Amino acid sequence: MAEHNELGKLGEEMAVEFLRKDGYTILNTNWTFQKAEIDIIAKKENTLAIVEVKTRSSLEFGLPQDFVKPKKIQLLVKAVDAYVNEKDLAVEVRFDIIAIHKEGKSFVIEHLIDAFYHF
DSSP states (O other), X not given: OOHXXXXXXXXXXXXXXXXXHTTOEEEEEEEEETTEEEEEEXXXXXXXXXXXXXXXXXXXXXXXXXXXXXXXXXXXXXXXXXXXXXXXXOOEEEEEEEEEEEETTEEEEEEETTOOOOO
């Protein structure tokens, strides 16, 4: 596996652990619908958090969250609609980003709640 793929996988594992410690229930990881993949679907109280995880080895090229582009957001919205309909859920839906970057030998994790809105 390419190094960036391994970093991405590690980031997703760290994000799952981070969310669990914060009281979220993880419903799915890497859930796909057509061309869209949702990294993490988590629930806390009556809110479904759709979490995009972005992991970078440095901030040299920008913040991890800056790499969530409008096309990705459109795909996520489509996938979430399918997920909510398929599972017949009556919940609030929120889009979050967990941005992770390496700092020295450790990682910095930032949870951006309501990071973007669907349009």
